[in-house]
Amino acid sequence: xxxxxxxxxxxxxxxxxxxxxxxxxxxxxxxxxxxxxxxxxxxxxxxxxxxxxxxxxxxxxxxxxxxxxxxxxxxxxxxxxxxxxxxxxxxxxxxxxxxxxxxxxxxxxxxxxxxxxxxxxxxxxxxxxxxxxxxxxxxxxxxxxxxxxxxxxxxxxxxxxxxxxxxxxxxxxxxxxxxxx
Numbered sequence: 001x002x003x004x005x006x007x008x009x010x011x012x013x014x015x016x017x018x019x020x021x022x023x024x025x026x027x028x029x030x031x032x033x034x035x036x037x038x039x040x041x042x043x044x045x046x047x048x049x050x051x052x053x054x055x056x057x058x059x060x061x062x063x064x065x066x067x068x069x070x071x072x073x074x075x076x077x078x079x080x081x082x083x084x085x086x087x088x089x090x091x092x093x094x095x096x097x098x099x100x101x102x103x104x105x106x107x108x109x110x111x112x113x114x115x116x117x118x119x120x121x122x123x124x125x126x127x128x129x130x131x132x133x134x135x136x137x138x139x140x141x142x143x144x145x146x147x148x149x150x151x152x153x154x155x156x157x158x159x160x161x162x163x164x165x166x167x168x169x170x171x172x173x174x175x176x177x178x179x180x181x
Contacts, residue, residue, distance in 0.1 A: 023094060040116040
């Protein structure tokens with residue numbers, strides 16, 4: 001009985017040490033990352049670089065997240081034993097909260113960066129559409145248009161071809177642009 005109690009206490013102390021290391025990582029390293037990485041990117045290239053940076057960070061954190069999952073499984077086994085102190089349960093609750101918060105922040109950051117990349121792509125498409133549209137319209141003789149001296153069927157065909165080559169931004173794209181402003 002004493003041996004069992006001693007073994008339980010040793011496992012508990014080992015758990016506490018690992019749990020405190022995990023907590024320190026979440027509270028310092030992970031939190032610092034999210035506090036210092038708030039930029040969305042002023043251009044498509046910068047936004048894409050930020051997405052890649054986040055993916056690299058996520059890749060680097062996989063080991064710690066897996067270690068955290070293993071530690072939480074250990075905690076559940078420990079909690080089932082006799083002679084286990086309250087600290088195991090308290091640390092488990094704290095770690096679960098930190099892990100959940102971390103995962104939410106990662107998802108939120110991913111979504112915001114994905115939206116930034118999408119927004120830059122929409123802006124690029126819209127600007128290109130405008131430029132090409134101006135170029136398309138500049139090929140028309142204004143005087144001939146004013147005098148109705150143009151072939152409407154030919155003009156409609158050209159407009160359809162233009163729209164196939166350069167489709168206008170969708171309503172969703174326009175909405176996203178207006179929401180961003």
